[in-house]
Amino acid sequence: MNEQLLTVSSSPHIRASHSTASIMRDVVIALLPAMAAGIIFLGINAAILTLICIVTSVLTEFVVQRFIMKRKVTVTDWSAVVTGILLGFNLPVTAPWWLAVIGSIFAIAIVKQAFGGIGQNFINPALAARAFLLASWPTRMTSAAFVTDTYTTATPLALLKSGEVTAAGLPSYMDLFMGNIGGSIGEISALALLIGGIYLIVRQVISWRIPVIFIGTVMVFTFAAGQDPLYHAMAGGLLLGAFFMATDYSSSPVTVRGQIIYALGCGIITSVIRLWGGYPEGVSYSILLMNVATPLIERFSMPKIYGEVKGDA
């Protein structure tokens, strides 16, 4: 036997079968139902815009890693694809193509790669890009842009906020649930997002903690404020944000207690913005704000280790 051939490495000698790429691929799979709903209710433009985001995100990652930072290119880990889809999902279906391109470049080059690449971004790249686009081209990003052939001119939450319509003028629960409403590409169908979210929990890509606590907090808060909690849960970007963006590994806490605090924070800020803030929708900003608080939350939510005596730390 040729003993030179034996591998000598440190234990453990077996590894779980999943990988960064397989996890990211699972996220992509989980986003497909919402994509389908977007295409069905908003038209083929939803697919085209999202595709532009995906291609630009992957290309940006490749160019930045290969030519600017001269690092190992990691586009095969699918994370840029996830960012691309999420950014696409955050755009109104009427957004021009260049908005998608600029947003994607900003998300990948500035928010992700400039801070060190995958795992290092302190805020969610897609959300940061959305906030950037919203600040730069507010009219193209907000309700005024949601004019399509068949739908109302504003998102359900904008209608609710404006107070111009009675409850009868709002989309029904069924429309909200299926996605027969106006809104950003990926946030319209509660059903599709729930299917994707449950898939991620079952596949153990995410834990139930952040989405359930986030959504639960918003429901309790809005109910306490005298509004319809079910409506708040299904309308707007809450489900998309809670399942797919607040759970972003890089920018959310890794500790159990940290995740609980983080999700509570997301829920409270969302509710406050929706009820009393200047925007009809508060999911993006609540997540971004809690993203920034994550290192602090983690520091103060260190788990008590096995066998640790009180006051031992």
Next chain:
Amino acid sequence: MDVKHSTFKGGIHPPYRKELTKDKPLKVARTPDQVVIPMSLHIGAPCTPMVKKGDTVKKGQRIGDPNGFVSVPIHASVSGQVVAVEPRLHPNGQQVMSVVIQNDGLETLSEEVVPKGELDNLEPAAIKEIILNAGIVGLGGATFPTHVKLSPPPDKKIDFVVINAAECEPYLTTDDQLMRVYPEKIIYGLKAMMKVLGVDKGFIGIEDNKPEALEAIYQAIDDKGKIEVFSLHTKYPQGSEKQLITAVTGREVPSGGLPMDAGVVVSNVGTAVAVSDAIQLGMPLVERVVTVTGSAIADPQTLMVKIGTSVNHLIDECGGFSEPPAKIINGGPMMGIAQFSSEIPVIKGTSGILCLNEKDAHVEEPSACIRCGKCVSVCPVKLLPLYLSEYSLRGDYDTCKKYHALDCVECGSCSFICPAKRTLVSSIRVAKREIIASSRKGN
């Protein structure tokens, strides 16, 4: 069956692969023509050889003299002639002084191998002496001398003796076989250890993927009020001492402490059998059960093996290699040590020989941490492996210490689960060594 069910928090579910050997009968391995017995078969100081080239030895005869408290004598596992006393390759990777015995095949027993009497008539101190003289160490792999474990300082009150029968390492069916074949020896060994410690409560914790073993052990208990069996959730590292203690007794071993600080002494199944043999037969620890398995082995088996038998000999016993081995591991896949040669002897801590083919041995390149937190959720000690590893790689061992690196049990669950294939436990090990080294220097 009246058994309790329990487990611990955290842990992983690796592929177990126990089916390779689980239902094959325990086979006694053919005695080799030559055994190589290293003078280091336990943790602690190596023994001094008591024989020289040309000497004739009998089976069970003492050939290594212990040095110090944490050391036990070493005995010949076969009868025959000493053909060499020289350094040979040890599974720890070093050349270790070893006694090489040419087997005469006669199995002539040493005069000292006589039954030591009835357990009821033996004083605790006498039992401890028998255990020491029989060279018994923890057979789970750590090889800590058993008589030392049974000698807690007087201020530590021991309430329970726990038999670690979890066998959570994938592939291994060593303890499983012992429990099915020798359940009464295990109960006897447990009772002996309980008597030494003056304890009247014993527990046996078995993972629930070994129903036959559980049944056999349960049937073998004559005093069910005194000895209880726990059916433990099949999960790695259920057999980690501290996790087992918590699952069975509900107590936690204090950080930085030992099981005795929680009033518990834990012992492996194989150790209990060895204790029983030492008392009932007078036979010192000269053989053990080894699972020889893995994708590169033609006919995986669980074998009763003489200490000092070459691993190559065992591989031949199991039909040789079915395909070229890419990795040979002494122990299980989670905590075993990869070997650079198969020309090594079976030692007291060899619970398994795992031979993996190219595909199973493939090590993937680590990529960037994605902060998925899976390592945090599986850590049985509730550490933050991603941070410990990060600080260790940066050389910031002070922060590692603050983050409780020393509490890491090195189970490897974090590395196993990491989707980025990062070598988390390895870097935490480095930090532990550095922290211990600097505290010795007095910094």
